[in-house]
Amino acid sequence: MRPSFKKALQRAAINARKLRPTVLYKEDILSLLTASDGKEMEALFNEADEVRAFWVGDEVHLRALLEFSNYCIRDCLYCGLRASNVALKRYRMAPEKIVELARKIKSMDFNTIVLQSGEDFAYDRDTVSWIIREIKKMGLAITLSLGEREFEDYRAWKEAGAHRYLLKLETSDTVLHARLRPGRTFEDRFQCLRWLKELGYQTGSGNMVGLPGQSLETIANDIALMAELRVDMAGIGPFIPNPETPLGDCPQGDIWMTLKAVAVARLAMPWAHLPATTATGTIHPQGREMALQRGANVVMPDVTPVENRKEYRIYPNKMCLFDEADHCRTCIEGKIRALGRRVARGYGHALAFQDQQTEYANGGR
Numbered sequence: 001m002r003p004s005f006k007k008a009l010q011r012a013a014i015n016a017r018k019l020r021p022t023v024l025y026k027e028d029i030l031s032l033l034t035a036s037d038g039k040e041m042e043a044l045f046n047e048a049d050e051v052r053a054f055w056v057g058d059e060v061h062l063r064a065l066l067e068f069s070n071y072c073i074r075d076c077l078y079c080g081l082r083a084s085n086v087a088l089k090r091y092r093m094a095p096e097k098i099v100e101l102a103r104k105i106k107s108m109d110f111n112t113i114v115l116q117s118g119e120d121f122a123y124d125r126d127t128v129s130w131i132i133r134e135i136k137k138m139g140l141a142i143t144l145s146l147g148e149r150e151f152e153d154y155r156a157w158k159e160a161g162a163h164r165y166l167l168k169l170e171t172s173d174t175v176l177h178a179r180l181r182p183g184r185t186f187e188d189r190f191q192c193l194r195w196l197k198e199l200g201y202q203t204g205s206g207n208m209v210g211l212p213g214q215s216l217e218t219i220a221n222d223i224a225l226m227a228e229l230r231v232d233m234a235g236i237g238p239f240i241p242n243p244e245t246p247l248g249d250c251p252q253g254d255i256w257m258t259l260k261a262v263a264v265a266r267l268a269m270p271w272a273h274l275p276a277t278t279a280t281g282t283i284h285p286q287g288r289e290m291a292l293q294r295g296a297n298v299v300m301p302d303v304t305p306v307e308n309r310k311e312y313r314i315y316p317n318k319m320c321l322f323d324e325a326d327h328c329r330t331c332i333e334g335k336i337r338a339l340g341r342r343v344a345r346g347y348g349h350a351l352a353f354q355d356q357q358t359e360y361a362n363g364g365r
């Protein structure tokens with residue numbers, strides 16, 4: 001093991017066991033990301049798994065993902081939902097349908113619903129607020145993932161009862177960000193994340209590993225920034241090229257690099273909920289399980305009706321594309337148990353949030 005790697009790992013391990021961990025030096029994050037095959041990777045993964053057990057225990061939180069619209073006004077080069085993709089059959093669920101599906105999700109014993117869409121302004125401030133209020137009555141914790149919106153939208157939805165918001169930074173490299181997301185800047189996105197924190201959302205972010213033009217320094221910077229912002233959740237997954245986009249011929253992100261980024265994120269943000277992403281499970285048949293053994297503690301089963309799910313094509317060949325929601329739930333529970341872990345029964349709120357409030361009954365707060 002290289003001395004520089006060993007020292008970085010020791011510093012990270014000590015820091016991760018403090019009550020209030022500090023932000024790791026970027027050089028240490030970078031050094032950990034360069035873990036080589038064999039002993040270094042093994043040591044990194046073992047440490048991440050221990051820190052995961054120390055901070056968030058053996059429970060795995062299930063968040064039911066409902067993709068209710070694949071319309072998007074943006075044109076991100078890596079994403080199949082981009083407005084220019086005319087090959088995609090678009091769908092948009094009526095608000096009443098979303099509420100009805102939420103009821104079904106609740107009956108399947110999920111405690112959290114993640115409402116996700118492209119940036120679709122057909123769902124205005126009041127419509128989304130109504131959906132949130134209706135779902136809130138069911139006692140589900142509500143995560144929104146609707147992209148960049150105005151501060152007043154975020155405020156209204158928080159007041160309506162949303163608990164969490166997920167907005168991946170995608171990449172913190174400002175030049176790359178502007179190139180991959182035409183018309184948008186990293187500053188725009190980061191401002192949204194600051195607003196969400198300010199409004200008291202449990203804030204999730206994340207990045208992609210293996211984006212064309214991305215360097216290892218960029219991944220280190222993404223993790224450092226998320227740690228500085230003290231995000232409550234960080235979704236890290238590989239870039240998967242979509243042939244319906246301008247990046248269709250680029251190579252996909254590497255599974256081992258992705259797993260290293262998850263493990264380093266656990267050391268840099270020991271308090272955070274880290275999903276074993278669907279994209280990781282898509283590029284490797286054991287991807288999600290491997291991520292759960294390397295720092296992750298959340299899985300987001302896709303409960304979107306099958307006929308819509310196949311049209312929510314950010315990337316192709318998504319895993320479990322044709323599995324019905326109740327089958328997904330049973331399947332993932334079995335996989336979690338096979339790893340010696342257990343499915344969490346509570347809401348799985350952010351640790352910082354739980355410090356302030358006890359878990360509440362019936363979703364009321």
Ligand code: SF4
Pocket residue numbers: 072073074075076079080081082083117118119147
């Ligand atoms: S990444 Fe998000 S904002 Fe960009 S095109 Fe896809 S859905 Fe729209």
